[in-house]
Amino acid sequence: MKSHLIKRKQIAQSLPHSSALILSSLPQFFRQTDVSYPYRQESNFYYLTGFEQAKSLFLLFPSSRSVLFISDKDCVKEVWDGPLATTKQVKTKYLINEVYYLSQIDNILKKKLKGVSKIFYDYSNKTCEFNKQIIQFKFKKTESAYHFLKPFRRLKESKEITSIKKACSHSIHAHKEVAKALKSNISERALHGVFIKSIMEQGSTREAYQGIFACGKNATILHYVKNNSICKKGELLLVDAGAEYGYYASDISRVYPVSGKFSKNQKNLYKALLKLQKQLIKAVKPEVTLKSINQKMFEGIIHILLEFGVLKGSLKENLKMEIYKKYCPHSVGHLLGLDVHDVTFKPGESTVLKPGMVLTIEPGIYINRTDKKFPEDLRATGLRIEDDILVTQKSQKNLTLNLPKEAEEIEELCSS
Numbered sequence: 001m002k003s004h005l006i007k008r009k010q011i012a013q014s015l016p017h018s019s020a021l022i023l024s025s026l027p028q029f030f031r032q033t034d035v036s037y038p039y040r041q042e043s044n045f046y047y048l049t050g051f052e053q054a055k056s057l058f059l060l061f062p063s064s065r066s067v068l069f070i071s072d073k074d075c076v077k078e079v080w081d082g083p084l085a086t087t088k089q090v091k092t093k094y095l096i097n098e099v100y101y102l103s104q105i106d107n108i109l110k111k112k113l114k115g116v117s118k119i120f121y122d123y124s125n126k127t128c129e130f131n132k133q134i135i136q137f138k139f140k141k142t143e144s145a146y147h148f149l150k151p152f153r154r155l156k157e158s159k160e161i162t163s164i165k166k167a168c169s170h171s172i173h174a175h176k177e178v179a180k181a182l183k184s185n186i187s188e189r190a191l192h193g194v195f196i197k198s199i200m201e202q203g204s205t206r207e208a209y210q211g212i213f214a215c216g217k218n219a220t221i222l223h224y225v226k227n228n229s230i231c232k233k234g235e236l237l238l239v240d241a242g243a244e245y246g247y248y249a250s251d252i253s254r255v256y257p258v259s260g261k262f263s264k265n266q267k268n269l270y271k272a273l274l275k276l277q278k279q280l281i282k283a284v285k286p287e288v289t290l291k292s293i294n295q296k297m298f299e300g301i302i303h304i305l306l307e308f309g310v311l312k313g314s315l316k317e318n319l320k321m322e323i324y325k326k327y328c329p330h331s332v333g334h335l336l337g338l339d340v341h342d343v344t345f346k347p348g349e350s351t352v353l354k355p356g357m358v359l360t361i362e363p364g365i366y367i368n369r370t371d372k373k374f375p376e377d378l379r380a381t382g383l384r385i386e387d388d389i390l391v392t393q394k395s396q397k398n399l400t401l402n403l404p405k406e407a408e409e410i411e412e413l414c415s416s
């Protein structure tokens with residue numbers, strides 16, 4: 001928990017005089033009276049504490065003093081849910097200066113927030129369990145804690161990169177297991193099961209997001225998560241799935257032919273997209289904006305569509321008409337970290353890439369079932385190739401390079 005302490009010290013230095021950063025844990029959600037959904041701590045809360053219990057409130061002051069409120073011991077609840085931490089245990093394990101039970105919150109909070117005129121707190125997001133307690137103080141100024149923490153979370157330290165690498169390595173192995181299990185008439189759900197089994201066997205905590213196992217036309221739905229179709233011979237299966245290890249995400253997409261071999265048209269389109277993806281990865285380096293790489297992707301998609309006779313005219317005309325957006329409606333990628341779409345840039349924000357950032361590069365082409373501009377075996381098809389890229393001092397490192405993506409390698413993997 002030392003790394004969280006170091007982070008708190010570093011972040012506290014940026015807090016203005018007479019301010020406090022206040023974070024709430026994510027509430028535990030229930031599917032039914034006493035049947036809970038799986039719990040995962042809120043990412044910012046985890047980032048600064050490492051503490052995974054719900055119903056917790058954390059405060060950080062410019063002096064780097066830290067205060068944490070946790071659930072009171074409850075012997076009835078503990079019979080069902082297991083032991084709750086004591087204040088003493090939390091203080092020692094998480095290196096927090098002051099830890100109190102929630103039954104003391106009203107008194108203690110008054111003392112701790114005396115003289116504080118500005119807070120960094122997110123009233124409006126899903127983590128608002130403590131709004132009632134916070135709002136009564138009528139602070140002169142409130143800013144978003146999420147936005148305040150963004151610049152810190154964007155730059156990963158070596159321990160965070162190690163966790164991302166581990167998540168990537170688990171995902172790579174699991175993707176290979178899926179490719180090997182793929183055959184005609186297998187269900188998308190069974191393949192999803194293969195992926196989850198593999199990442200969990202390797203020691204990942206869970207998926208970083210709901211995996212997409214989409215064959216045929218399902219792959220044209222960008223966030224398809226039903227995973228309830230049967231894979232048919234001749235179709236392509238899009239797998240977009242990533243493990244979470246130590247709270248850090250990985251996010252990989254590959255395309256696998258259900259029958260083990262791409263058709264000629266499928267291979268040509270796949271190769272064109274792969275060529276573009278490699279160019280986009282090469283473009284990742286310090287001081288480059290994600291926006292400029294995004295622009296390169298759209299230009300590349302237009303080139304492919306021109307090459308396949310789907311679009312006509314010049315690059316400039318096509319950029320203006322934006323028909324290409326029908327074939328690629330999403331952007332080139334996003335930052336990766338505690339969240340799969342990590343502290344993402346706002347639309348239009350042209351923040352430059354810096355060493356220590358991790359991002360995905362994931363161009364895609366999606367062809368509707370009724371699109372007569374493409375040959376029949378390419379209709380009802382979605383292709384996306386996604387790797388996780390670390391920005392280094394001079395250029396970039398592909399953290400998911402070990403998962404094959406050459407068309408022939410994919411065919412070999414699917415038939416092994």
Ligand code: GLY
Pocket residue numbers: 209240241251334340362386
């Ligand atoms: N897995 C979601 C995405 O690629 O953004």
Ligand code: MN
Pocket residue numbers: 251333334360362386
């Ligand atoms: Mn992604």
Ligand code: MN
Pocket residue numbers: 240241251252253386
């Ligand atoms: Mn993805």
